[in-house]
Amino acid sequence: MKRKTLVNALGCTLALVLLQISIADARPLQMHIMEGFLPLGWAIFWFAVAIPFWVIGFRRIRALLAEKPETRLLLGLAGAFTFVLSALKIPSVTGSSSHPTGTGLGAILFGPAAMSILGTIVLLFQALLLAHGGLTTLGANAVSMAIAGPLVAWAIWRGLQGRLPEGWVVFLAAALANLATYVVTATQLALAYPDPAGGFLASLAKFGAIFAVTQIPLAISEGILTVLIFNALRSSAPAELTALGMKGA
């Protein structure tokens, strides 16, 4: 049942990705929705979507630390990876900058629920200290970066593991998690600000079309960086990976 819901969510996300690519217009967009820029109703709605994931995530992390305390440091590493990557604003081919999310690694290692907590901590840091994103938009930003991205990464990891070389699976999981994050952000903005004439879809085109260009090189960078750190973990921390139920390389 739960898996079916996840597969559906993934299907919707992929459909949106295809939609994005088929639309051509150029409007850069930041990754997090700015403070106060979501109408109250939508802000509450996205919090309502995020809260169940946070509750499950808290339980997951508590259970993990109780049952496999040896993975504590690795959990910190997954958080640190997101911390670094989301601070790096990298130039892209369109002449503007955007940043990776780093959520794919944690999702592969610990699952999407645990990653929702780690991602939200990073979002809180950026909202409070950098005025990047916001408290009122924390729910929406968590849904895109800390929940939708990790869900996509985890589904790809689960679905393709053993069918492709491991490096490729890690790459695809992380790269598509990055793209999914931006697609969800665009969708959230389009829902809150439908175009007066063309409605939701026209607005989605406006908010989202740039992903096809700006975001793809960044998604590739994020995929490669995740492969690099995953390979390093394979050789440096095999015991932890085994404890998490990862098959040997």
Add this chain to the structure above:
Amino acid sequence: MRTPQTPPSRRGLTVLLVALVIALAVVPLFLHPGSEFGGADGQAEGAIAETAPDYQPWFSPLWAPPGGETESLLFALQAAIGAGFIGYFFGVKRGQHKGAQ
């Protein structure tokens, strides 16, 4: 216990991947000599203003960095904390491995 030594083919792959990431960031700099590579923050506000000209943000950040310099300090700090922890992690693992030998 597995040996920590990386096979040469894998080391080559690592170098190649690092080079690719650097190229992906550096090549755009030469593609757009006139661009400042601004973050798209302000432009998204513009897009909202275009679609919903009457919208007023109803909440503003509790605190915002006073300027670009402080902002880049905090971004650097964020990256440094993360990178520091990553270095610590691999250092600990290396030490554990050596201790076990």
